[in-house]
Amino acid sequence: MVFDVAIIGGGVIGLLSTLQLALAGQRVLLLDKAELGQEASWAGGGIVSPLYPWRYSPAVTALAHWSQDFYPMLGSQLLEKTGLDPEVHVTGLYWLDLEDEAEALSWAESRQRPLASVPIGEVYSHIPVLGAEFKKAIYMPDVANVRNPRLVKSLQAALAAMPNVTLKTGSEVQAFLQEGDAITGVYVDGIAIQAERVVVSAGAWSGSLLASVGIHLPVEPVKGQMMLFKCADDFLSSMVLAKGRYAIPRRDGHILVGSTLEHVGFDKKPTKAAHESLLSSAVELLPALENSQVVxxxxxxxxxxxxxxxxxxxxxxxxxxxxxCGHYRNGLVLAPASCRLLADLMTGEVPIINPAPYLPDSRLEIGYL
Incomplete structure (x- = not known):
């Protein structure tokens, strides 16, 4: 069998790319060297916004805005199809004691996003467990978070029910099939699998895959560590962010605190230094976490x-x-728009946004092996 599309990498980007292309009638093979969605897609916090959206380029903003508006619908559709709720949870997000608050508010006004300054007393009324030393805040009410491990499971269930989708896990791509310069499929477990098109969505591992065909992709692993607490269901009603660290409430009282930013290659081991740093940030944001269970x-x-x-x-x-690929800190945020844009380009539909800033040709170094 020749597939229309083979997708390498079963994180949220690969899963949603598969879903969009399958809905467009393509026969899709999704490959992952381990289980689906067990890398960055599982590990992230799931805030459906860049941490500081006004600090990003218009290219990131365009994808983020489309995805933010789409996520509640996606969550409802997946729950209806699979019975597995991704928990797209609209809580709003408070940014505390920002140095560039004026820039943030100006950005929001120019793009008509609902971000506004709020009196700090109002914040403490809404979040009485907040640390006592904060002086000012801005708030965006429509920011959601998604429970990313459940999103992965829901997407996997939806794809498993589609007759034109093949999911193949525990299958590492060893090489690309080539005819001259053209890519015609992949070698997996010593077997040649043909596909009219091959999509690389392998996250931090995308660069090493592409190097095998002479493409230098400037994507590298950046480690992030997270900490999970268990509190009462009503402990925290909104997400809060200060000094680059955030707390995210789940519906069942779990609180995620993150995250670190470490350039240490492919090392994924949790460290004592990160534990101490995250715990310090957690207690500064929400002092009661000092006495809460670290899960x-x-x-x-x-x-x-x-x-x-x-x-x-x-x-x-x-x-x-x-x-x-190459979504850095915003894979979950940008996934719906990125995958819809890919599907539009592959199927000849009118793109949802201008694709020019993301196209690889003008941004890659390509050699010939």
Missing amino acids: AQWAGLRPGSPEGIPYIGPVSAKPGLWLN
Whole structure:
């Protein structure tokens, strides 16, 4: 069998790319070297916004806005199809004691986003467990968080029910099939699998895959560590962020605190230093967490890329090769728009947004092996 599309990497980007292409009638093979969604997609916090959206380029903003508006619908659709709720939870987000508050408010006004300054007394009324030393705040009421491990399970269940989708886990891609410069499939477990087009969505591992065909992709692993607490269901009603650290409430009282930013290669081991740093930040934000149960600490690897702008589209020098990777800290945030844009480009539909900033051809170094 020749697939229309083979997708390498079963994180949220690969899963949603598969879903969008399958809905467009494509026969899709999704490959992952382990289980689906167990890397950055599982490890992230799931805030459906860049941490500081006004500090990003218009390219990231365009994808973020489309995805933020789409996520509640996606959550409802997946729950209806699978019975598995991704828990797209609209809580709003408070940014505390920002140095660039004026820039943030100006950005929001120019883009008509609902971000506003709020009196700090109002914040403490809404979040009485907040640390006592904060002086000012801005608030965006419509920011959601998604419970990313459940999103992965829901997407996997939806895809498993589609007759034109094949999911193959525990299958590492060893090489690309090539005819001249064209990419015509992949070698998996020593078996040649043919596909008219191959999409690389392998997160932090995308660069090493592409190096095998002479493509230098400036995507590198950036480690992030998280900490999980268990509190009462009503402990925290909104997400809060200060000094680069955030607390995210789940509906069942779990509180996520993150995250670190470490350039240590492919090392995913949690560390004592990160534990101490995250706990200090957690207690500064929400002092009662000092006496709360720490459920877990873990680490994941983000696909770091220049300015956090993903690569989405075809590689002309290698006909048949497509990319949807390099989302850095915002894979979950940008996934719906990125994957819809990829599907639009692959199926000839009018793109949801201007694809120019993401196209690989103008941004990659390509050699010939």
